[in-house]
Amino acid sequence: DKIVSELVTRRQRIVLDELPRALERDSIRLVTPTDTDYPVLFHQMADRPEGLFVRGTIQHLPWIAFVGSRTMSSYGQHCIDVLIPPLRQTSCGVISGLALGVDGAAHRAALKAGIYTAAFLGGGVDEASLYPRAHIELAHQILDAGGAIVSEFGPQTESRNYHFPMRNRLIAGSTLATIVVEAALN
16 A cells, blocks of 8 residues: 555656656756667667666766775775776776765766766756765766766656666666675675
């Protein structure tokens, strides 16, 4: 009953007439598998997204994902500091999930080294939905540097726990390698 009630409440909040205005207001594009901006490796996924909401620029580079704990240790920061800057000598970009800890550190290191970076989110890419709220400035820095903020969730979609496995499949499915910098055993 609780789930049905939540779905009914959410459905009442979706205003399709508002979608074009929301896309325009935050410079969001809807990218589909037939668009040239659609990440190439997604075409190999059995459950590829039929649409991506994108702010910024998707560059068709080989991407390396850096992910890990939201409570990063000094060891995790050291790994980021050692592994990301040398990517400047390659044609690789860095992607992650904009989360606290390893994800945010990876985006910051890529920006500092002048490496393309894109963030995949578990909620909407519109200004009101960006999550975590503590990384709004980082999201803007990514966009200002020519990177992208990407999600399969439409504007005005809050990040939910069950969205993150869906987001993670996009991170893994769009990269040549995923480096788990550090994580809890479970």
